[in-house]
Amino acid sequence: MKTLFMAPTRNGVGLSSTSLGLMRALERQGLKVAFVKPIAQTHETATDDSVHFARALAHAATPEPIALAAAEEALSHGAEEDLMEQVIALAREAVLGGADVLLAEGLALNERNVYAGALNAALARNLEADTVLVSSLSGVTAAVLADELEIAAQAYRRSDGGGLAGYVLNFAPVELDFGTLMAELRARSRVLSSGELPLLGVVSVSPALAAPRTLDVARYLGAEVVNEGDARTRRVTSTVVTARTVPKMASLFAPGALVVTPGDREDVVMAASLMHLSGVPLAGLMFTSGSAPEESIERLCRAALTSNLPVLRVPTNSFHTASNLSRMDPRVPHDDTDRMERMLDFIADRLDTVPLGARLRLPQEPGERRLPPSAFRYELIQRARAANKRIVLPEGDEPRTVRAAIRCVEKGIARPVLLAQPEQVRQVAEGQGLHLPEGLEILNPDRIRAHYVEPMVELRRHKGLTAPQAEAQLEDTVVLGTMMLALGEVDGLVSGAVHTTANTVRPAMQLIKTAPGSSLVSSVFFMLMPEQVLVYGDAAINPNPGAQELAEIAIQSAESARAFGIPVRVAMLSYSTGESGSGEDVEKVKEATRLVRERRPDLLVDGPLQYDAASVLSVGQQKAPNSPVAGRATVFIFPDLNTGNTTYKAVQRSAGVVAVGPMLQGLRKPVNDLSRGALVDDIVYTIALTAIQATQGEAR
CATH class of the missing domain: 3.40.1390.20 (HprK N-terminal domain-like)
Incomplete structure (x- = not known):
């Protein structure tokens, strides 16, 4: 395990947000990161900002820092060694659950704590850490900044020549001439020109993130x-x-x-x-x-x-x-997790962890790669960008959908197509203070509807569909968008912000139909648990599947997990484990498990398993000691919709877990449903899922 120490070069450099932003960037690389703030920043009784947000957003088991008053008393009595022993104990407590990297945040510098610079250097040395210097471009010249970094580097350089991991520059003006700045810095600083202190990122000023x-x-x-x-x-x-x-x-x-x-x-x-x-x-x-x-x-x-x-x-x-x-305090209040979440993503997007690669213990093969939620979301967006798919959004003038479409265009996640009156979309955007980007495609349904009447009649001729009936059905933009997908004019469809699941799925079943080898459509939710991503299926479509259907849902869900980089260990859930129970419902799960093993011997699957036996290692070892799945399941297959939907919502709401989905499985082309309570981020991630599904469908 490697330790990184975050040290400021002067006051007001954004130390806490940069520390947590780097934590997120490292987690995106599949690393398990522990966080510690060895000494509290202030004498306040409230939890430190960085500790609070590390717990709230990264779900880190971060211990309470040593009280600042206690640290100052130790320093004033010459008991620095005793203080450092407490710090080491705190660091060990932080990594009790295992970690690839321990990220330790030093004290921010201010007028009162004149001892903080020397104390930070001692902390880094005792933690055997490589130091990341955090500085700011606000109100400073290149010459002053170069001297500042050079002096700070000397304080944190070890006797063996190591000890420096890199530096981050915050509060960069939007009009910054980056090339000229770097040339001046390297010309004035040996530690920068030699590459001993690599640049990890330049984070620009963002007024939107400063808005209280x-x-x-x-x-x-x-x-x-x-x-x-x-x-x-x-x-x-x-x-x-x-x-x-x-x-x-x-x-x-x-x-x-x-x-x-x-x-x-x-x-x-x-x-x-x-x-x-x-x-x-x-x-x-x-x-x-x-x-x-x-x-x-x-x-x-x-x-x-x-x-x-x-x-x-x-x-x-x-x-x-x-x-x-x-004069309002710029700090983010503890209950404003939305603002801090966006700030951490903004910082993580602008940090380059490649220079840290040689210093950190990356996950090695053979072995299973961890996929924490931040890494899952990051890879989801990257893969969607690479797919570059055209996704139709039938609810084109719905405010959340408009905002999500704008974000997808700005971030290059997909090429969304809004089905709506262009003027109505403009009004919705202006009402939210948004600008419609040039690449956002808006199609007026009234002008294109006639184009799809004849193809729809042809697709549904065996059902006796007439042209007037088709024209009437195409008044529904979900049907219209589904026809665009059926004809290959778009790559996927996302709906459900105002429509029911039935409204979204029915046209897909009629016009898109199931994929080869699939006899039903099912769904999964990607549950972004604190330390890993789990797959729940089916929690949205099939009310009471039989054994044959349950087996197919399990196979579809396992394939979805594998497609998104999640290790596949399938638990067929029931109210009993192994042979401990009997009854019609248990027998159904037993038969479904047998069918999965028969059809897909390559999959790790076990059942029936109770949820705790499937998810908690100690319980799994006790109740199913010979199971390859018990206690380590990643794909949870529920016996019916009542159980699945209730469980996913209970976990989502009670544990504060993000649930991405539902993602539909088994269709020939990707159609995905949204919850009517979906947030803008939910819609963005669902669009990304749909784009990736389209690529996978092409590969098949």
Whole structure:
């Protein structure tokens, strides 16, 4: 196991977010990363930011840091060695569950902890760590930065010449001339020009990631929440302090704007209310000087002021309120996991772990590669990009779908096709403060529908379908999109954000039909557990499969797991393990297990197994000691839809696990269903799954 120590070169370099971003980047490479913050950053009793988010987002078993007061007392009494013994014990506690890499975060430097630089160097040395220096391009020249890195490198270089893993530069201006900067740095620094300290990444400034929630602003200012609305989800990207007349300011009332105004500015209150009611998602309306609108104005604007528009009130005047806002703490609050999640992905995307490769123990063959959730998601996106497939989205003007399609185009995940009126899509995008990228394809269903009438009649002629009937059915954009897929004009279809599963699957069964060798359509969910990805099937399609159907579901699910890099060990689930129970339901699972072994002797499969016997090693060894699957299952096959759907939702909601899917199996071409509660990320990942399925179908 290798230890990496994250050390800042000066104050305010973004140490915690970079540490966790590197942790995510390493996990994407299939490494198991443990995290430790040896010494608490502040005297606060609250958990350190990095420790909190390591637990919440990376599900790391991160131990509590040594209290800063205790560390300072030890240093003041010359007991540094005792302190280091505690640090080593803490590091060992962090890796109790096993790890390929231990990532340790040092103390951020500030005006108060003048001892932190020397203490960080001692921590790195005692942990036998290679150090990653974290610096910033904010307010510094190339000459100063080169000296800073050179001095820091000397502090962390070991006597054997090792000890330096690389450096990261944060807060890079968007207009940065990277080539010129690197040339100047290398010209002024021996440690950089020699390659001893490789560059691991340059992370640019991102205003979107710095945007706090309206709720955070209210907490910071101690504001009275007059109407909470969407204060927990809306983000403040700009502040409009009303000093001018409304016509002069109207253009500033944009998505994400926090309008700061005295309550007696009736024109501003009415303008903000109108903007909100017209669909512009303002961050909120804040009344200053403890004021409120006149009753007549409040009554006139009540529809807006009591809706999902956040409304706040502060006692300070507008000038002092704006001044206070400019000094708001940039740290991410502990309950804003969405913002930190996006920040870590943003940083991880910009870090290059290749220079670290020679220093880290990578997973070796033979042996099974771990696939933690971050690695699964990362590979999913990379493979979808390589596939470059055209995916039709029949719910083309649904707001989440529009946002997901835009993200897919911007990230190159797929080539989405929105079926909707172009003007309606533009309005939906503008209402969310989004710009439609040039590569986003929008097809007007009214203009293309006639093209598919004759081919659909031909496909359904044996069922007596007539042209007028086909034209009527094609009014449904899901049917229209399915016909595009049947004719090979697109590579896959994703629907379900507003349609039921039946609405999505029925046209596919009628027009696409099952793949060769498949007699049914089933589904799997990819369950992103804290340390690995599991496959659950079938949790969305087949209500009560018989033994033959259950065996086919198991084989389809095993193939899906293998296709996405998940080791295949199939558990056929039941309420009893082995021969411990009997009854019709148990016998069905036994017969299905026999059929899978008969048809696919290459698969590791066992059943019947109870869930705990399949998933917990100690229980599996006790209940099924000779099983190759018990305690280590990766593919869980449920005996019926009632059990599967209930279990996946219980795990998803109670354990906070991301469930990607359902992904449909057994169709000739990929069609995938969404939950109607799907988030934008869910839709993006489902589009990526569909693109990869299309490639696999071509290979078959």
